[in-house]
Amino acid sequence: MYEWNWQTIAEYLPFVARGIPMTLLVSFGAIAIGVILGVVIGLLRTMAWPAVQRALLWFVELFRNTPVLVQIVYFYYAVPLLLQTKIGPLQAGIVAIGLNTAAYISEIVRGGIVGVGRSQVDAARSLGLSKLDTMRKVILPQAARRMVAPTANMFVVVMKESALVSYIGVAEILHRGDVVQVQTFRPLEVYTMVAVLFLLLITGMTRLMAMVERRWTPVAE
Amino acid sequence: MRGTRIAAMVALILILAACGGGAAAPASSAADATSEGQSAKGSVHGGTLERIRETGQLRVGWATLAGYAAVNPSTDQVEGLYIDVMLDIAEDMGVELVLVEDAWNTLVLGMQSDKFDATILGITDARQEQVDFGIPLLVSDFTFVVKKGAPFQSVEELDQAGNTISVTQGSNTDELLTKVIKNAEILRLRDVGTAILAVRNGDADAMAAVRDYALASIENEPELEVVDFRFGESIQSIAGLKGDSQFINYMNDQIQRVLAEGVVQQAIDRHGLVGVEVPESGS
Numbered sequence: 001m002y003e004w005n006w007q008t009i010a011e012y013l014p015f016v017a018r019g020i021p022m023t024l025l026v027s028f029g030a031i032a033i034g035v036i037l038g039v040v041i042g043l044l045r046t047m048a049w050p051a052v053q054r055a056l057l058w059f060v061e062l063f064r065n066t067p068v069l070v071q072i073v074y075f076y077y078a079v080p081l082l083l084q085t086k087i088g089p090l091q092a093g094i095v096a097i098g099l100n101t102a103a104y105i106s107e108i109v110r111g112g113i114v115g116v117g118r119s120q121v122d123a124a125r126s127l128g129l130s131k132l133d134t135m136r137k138v139i140l141p142q143a144a145r146r147m148v149a150p151t152a153n154m155f156v157v158v159m160k161e162s163a164l165v166s167y168i169g170v171a172e173i174l175h176r177g178d179v180v181q182v183q184t185f186r187p188l189e190v191y192t193m194v195a196v197l198f199l200l201l202i203t204g205m206t207r208l209m210a211m212v213e214r215r216w217t218p219v220a221e
Numbered sequence: 222m223r224g225t226r227i228a229a230m231v232a233l234i235l236i237l238a239a240c241g242g243g244a245a246a247p248a249s250s251a252a253d254a255t256s257e258g259q260s261a262k263g264s265v266h267g268g269t270l271e272r273i274r275e276t277g278q279l280r281v282g283w284a285t286l287a288g289y290a291a292v293n294p295s296t297d298q299v300e301g302l303y304i305d306v307m308l309d310i311a312e313d314m315g316v317e318l319v320l321v322e323d324a325w326n327t328l329v330l331g332m333q334s335d336k337f338d339a340t341i342l343g344i345t346d347a348r349q350e351q352v353d354f355g356i357p358l359l360v361s362d363f364t365f366v367v368k369k370g371a372p373f374q375s376v377e378e379l380d381q382a383g384n385t386i387s388v389t390q391g392s393n394t395d396e397l398l399t400k401v402i403k404n405a406e407i408l409r410l411r412d413v414g415t416a417i418l419a420v421r422n423g424d425a426d427a428m429a430a431v432r433d434y435a436l437a438s439i440e441n442e443p444e445l446e447v448v449d450f451r452f453g454e455s456i457q458s459i460a461g462l463k464g465d466s467q468f469i470n471y472m473n474d475q476i477q478r479v480l481a482e483g484v485v486q487q488a489i490d491r492h493g494l495v496g497v498e499v500p501e502s503g504s
Contacts, residue, residue, distance in 0.1 A: 077330055178412070179291065180294055182287050182412065188418065
């Protein structure tokens with residue numbers, strides 16, 4: 001019968017909790033990259049030349065269809081060798097998760113744009129608006145409101161994925177939990193502690209995103 | 222509009238903050254837990270010694286192993302026998318020790334990716350194909366942890382169909398176990414904690430580990446014990462890039478020095494390690 005030792009949690013909680021800033025840094029760094037790049041890619045996939053759209057589709061497929069952990073390992077070990085440069089684990093982790101997030105967000109953006117009725121585009125063009133002005137003044141304001149909920153979900157996913165950077169030695173919450181686990185050989189108690197910390201962080205994030213959603217999403221279409 | 226500008230500024234700050242990270246932390250008596258490798262000049266293959274002298278830094282890769290290389294939660298410093306030995310070598314070379322964390326199954330890759338110059342590893346056939354090792358630095362048994370009262374008196378009795386043996390994936394224990402065990406199932410898990418848990422829960426009949434680590438892992442486990450028999454010998458040494466004989470020869474001199482001066486034995490005693498020894502003279 002397993003004997004739980006909750007003293008492990010009491011003793012090591014402060015140490016593991018010191019990984020929170022790093023978890024937030026990785027998460028928000030990746031989100032920033034993901035949103036900026038994802039919006040650009042999403043827009044280009046609806047507006048750019050066909051060759052560019054195809055190339056961007058390859059990018060999206062590559063990052064959506066391979067495991068994030070593999071991408072992280074690749075960015076940390078393989079990319080520096082290929083580019084003959086140095087990349088630290090924190091940068092590699094943020095870039096890998098950021099690019100992965102960009103792939104998903106670009107699809108959210110593209111879906112939001114495509115979801116705006118064709119009649120809106122026709123009406124705008126018939127009023128003399130250019131393609132760019134139509135996108136900027138008519139399509140995007142409507143599409144943006146549709147993108148809020150799925151984008152908020154992506155933020156939650158990214159925060160959980162940030163734990164994967166522990167694999168390359170970034171001292172976030174899970175990594176610090178592993179440090180304790182190696183010393184104490186109490187994985188169940190340690191991973192319970194890690195799970196609770198992530199639950200608190202992500203619950204806070206979802207509350208924040210719910211406020212943003214209420215602000216940006218129309219009550220009735 | 223103002224909100225958009227603020228959001229864009231925040232995003233830019235975060236990206237710049239992320240790009241500004243990654244500076245290496247030097248080691249004094251122990252090392253910062255968040256240390257990362259710093260850029261070093263010079264060629265990757267061969268010339269490691271030259272680069273160490275040019276940069277004034279000996280970059281050493283490490284993976285978590287309590288007593289050998291692990292973060293002390295009380296001090297946030299990396300401590301252990303491996304750290305003590307490499308720190309002594311760095312001091313003798315007159316260079317700074319920089320610790321770069323990695324995982325057991327990617328330590329070799331980390332060296333080949335120029336994340337660090339050297340590491341201490343158990344010598345295995347697979348690793349010897351990828352890196353070069355120095356002369357033996359430490360010796361320990363490979364053995365098993367079982368529940369008290371388990372009927373196994375030999376490797377042959379354990380290696381029967383229907384039995385399960387847990388092990389840390391990617392470790393030198395894993396590699397030797399895979400060669401030795403023919404009939405029992407091997408359950409490869411992330412780390413010793415989960416491998417021990419498998420034995421506690423009955424998911425595994427035994428856990429394979431180096432004897433000293435096995436003894437440490439059951440200190441607070443009254444239901445578990447380490448068996449007397451062994452399934453192999455673990456020899457550990459300093460590893461360097463394949464073909465860099467100049468560096469390995471230099472490290473061999475250092476290994477002889479730290480053994481002769483008692484640095485290794487003192488580190489074993491300091492960290493309370495049981496079941497690991499310095500090699501016999503001439504081995």
